[in-house]
Amino acid sequence: MQERFVKRRQRLVGPNSSTLKAPEILTGCYILVQGNTVAAMGSFKGLKQVRRIVEDCIENKMHPVYHIKILMMKKELEKDPALKDENWDRFLPKFKKKNVQTKKVKSKEKKPYTPFPPPQQPSKIDQELESGEYFLSEKKKLTKKWQEKQEKQAEKTAENKRKREAAFVPPKEPSKQDSNNSGNMEEDVAALAKSLKQKAKEFGKQKSLQNINAEEYISAPAAEQPSKKKKKS
Template structure:
């Protein structure tokens, strides 16, 4: 009986499902334009003001703050921004006191989505995007994405290093990403501002987040995108999977082997012996069975011994400063040298004395000599020398 009841319940459920499918099929009938090859469903049609002739019912406004270093640039380029928004019927205001930019709809606004585009414009201007580039966001085909990367890494040094990795040497990595994704990318502070199509923005966000989180280097993404760009040219591969052509990169963490310690080298499966406790030491020394009075006396005695040792050491250090320095001992060589030096001095004194005596004798002889006779003799000697020379010639 139970099996029959179960069969009836299953049939009842199947009938319910069939009824549901029939009801769903009523509303999902094929339309004549579903299979029309002339219709491109991905194209964004340009807004026609005739679609909304009455304008907006309510005033919508957005405001954003900007850093102080952008104040001068925004003040200079604000007329250009104002004229670009005026074409779409959007009012804008720059408040330098509060440091904010505000955009709001007016009676002339016809496109209801343009206020969202204007909000993106002031956000891009506050993130250091140049005004000519930021104004392009007002076009229907252009979208933007501001990626916050400041909270992805805690360490500031790592964050700066990974942000520089995204930019690359001489901004080469950033330029390559811009070409491959067809997006404008600007790295500023703790955010990355990107402008382009939805597909390109999705790729940029993935690349930026994986770079900052250290999941994959941007260079590997560039290689992947270059391969995809080449594969898109071949129409035969349009319906096939490209996984076999694309490069596969795996993150490898090579762990360095730590040098083995002595304990690790002499490893034994048995645990080390238990360290003796304080009670064990007391049992060995016999202190455990002493009375409290004797224990206290022993402690006091040990304390006194330590004090005496310290006092003697300090006294020795104090007395060391009063000890006279040791005189250098004269060696046998030095004594011989000194004796030789004494002998030399005695000889010098004797020679000096003899020389002084000779000088005194010479002075006495010079005093008795007649100067005229000496001159005459000298002249006669000279003439005789001359004569002798002439004879020789």
């Protein structure tokens, strides 16, 4: 908290008191910063401006440089007599505050206080005594380690094999409905081709080709052929 206050106070003063001199010239007030106090002497209007600059800087609302820019614009507008009675808000710059996201310090959860120390963790020898490995010979220990290593390798090879075989899995076959739909479409196309061929043959058999309108004939349904009676010999 103290470091934050020192940074904001330094922001108000500026390097070599350059930021503090600008409000003094623009407001016509004498400003002094000492410790936690800001003292100012001058006219009532100038003191109001100084107070606003200081409060906005300490509360981190606006940088003093932006206030200095606004005061400079107001000084220029005061010189124009035509704009004396008008509102100057449209001429003044508008600054938007950008909130920079800071990293939040993770607070560690405090455990409840207990006067007793935590239980001692079992050592490697204690674990071997519990499992019975401590009493085994060196040869048996080596064989057991080798078996565990072989089991891990077998699991890893099986997993790698399963991953390799996954690339060769055949895709799912289309459902029966799709095959039925495709079969029906083929039958419709074949029936249409057959009817067109039949109409073309009938059209060729006609004697007077010039007087016949081909479009009306094709659109009309196919006429039934007369049944021929077989002559008895």
